[in-house]
Amino acid sequence: MDVGNDIIENNLLFENLVEVPTAIALVSMDHRIIFRSREFFKILPPHIGHGLPPEIDEPLKRKTSQYIPTDGPVSTLMGRSLVSLPQGLYRMTVSFLRQDVELGDSFLLLYLAPALEPHSKMNFWMEKGSLTKREMEIASLIRDGLADQEIGRCLYISIHTVKNHIKSMHQKLNVHNRGQLVAALNH
Secondary structure (H helix, E strand, O other): OOOOHHHHHHOHHHHHHOOOOOEEEEEEOOOEEEEEOHHHHHHOOOOOOOEOOHHHHHHHHHHHHHOOOOOOOOEEEEEEEEEEEOOEEEEEEEEEEEEEOOOOEEEEEEEEEEOOOHHHHHHHHHHHOOOOHHHHHHHHHHHOOOOHHHHHHHHOOOHHHHHHHHHHHHHHHOOOOHHHHHHHHHO
């Protein structure tokens, strides 16, 4: 799809949205930027018509591959992801916008917001290491200072199962002991 600059320049909505203090972008279904606010441009400098950088494009492809458009509302929330960019960790929210008569296509609306809280950073690190949900639960309890027996009691699993999960986490996160694991979780 080739969107002419005259459509974007003449559209009052786009003119007003450029100045919003929020990092938003309108993206075609083939992941090319149709519009982006100044705040989005500060975070990711690709120009209109260019593709998204891999740090955003890969999580976006995962979200869009799981989504099946319906004839429902004009806008549908597709999901949220944590993305690591050179400026830091961001929470990306993706919405599907149904076909626009004027522009002739459906779009994705991206919203980026800094993920400043330590919990988000820890979750991103654990997701990047491909930890299972149970391993993430155990990692959080380890970070909180619980011993293996306490973790087993909290999660209603045996101490042997806890130790197996911890061993798996060590391998996935490339740490060699509990101290390194806690240090990495607190990073």
